[in-house]
Amino acid sequence: MEKEPVVGTVREHLNRTIADHARLCQFSLMRRPNYYDQSGLDRMSERRSDAAWIERLLAAGETRIMPVWRARNFVVSGTAPRAAHLAAEVAATLVDGDGHLVFLGIKDGIAHFSVDLSHIENPAEVPALAGRGKFVELRSVGALLSRDEGSILAYARALAHWHRHHRFCGKCGAPTAMRESGHLRVCTDSACGAHHFPRTDPAVIMLVSRGDRALLGRKPEWVKDMYSALAGFVEPGESLEAAVAREVMEETGVVVSNVRYQSSQPWPFPASLMLGFYADAIS
């Protein structure tokens, strides 16, 4: 019997590998994204530094500016709240010296930007904002918004927080200036010139179980009967798995093993990426 050519075998192996990979990718994409991970925006990161392109987007009539005021998002409230936005020419009349527009991305052909209006003392008294929406805490309305709008507001909130807390260089103390349509801040002291990129801090949330029982916790100030899976921040020099085990031990005294990653989502309260895990209680 003639031996199978090696090239054919390799090709078949590659084809099988590619098919397996495609199935795995399909499987991972089939999982429904978590709540604040569904903006549908194309971030167009390769065009952020193209000032002429950004100008053209801002000149387009349909472009949406999502305002943020002191960590609150602009929303039309009611039984079915929705994200409110401003036209670029209206937003341009409201920005202060450092309040440049931040490019978020493009969705369904419409450019989305955010703007921080925190310098305004009382937005309710600003005619350009009157009747267009109210500034509300995203956590109080997030679950009532459509997932794409909730995700876009979370993204805007996260960037506004980062800009407000990085107005000065952490290396030399000089003021920083916005670049790359809001995705970079650069130290204005030419002797320093440090670049500062938006930060997201890892936090873990974990469902610890044993048999058919799950380990939950609650804070004293929470409403009656409200419980949550345990959560906490990852510390420097620590793996995610170690953070899960340490937080569970610190909060409950329970030892865990078999820590398994589940999925993640942006968690801009104020600046986290929330990473979800399962773990087994062994004590």
Ligand SMILES: [Zn+2]
């Ligand atoms: Zn500096």
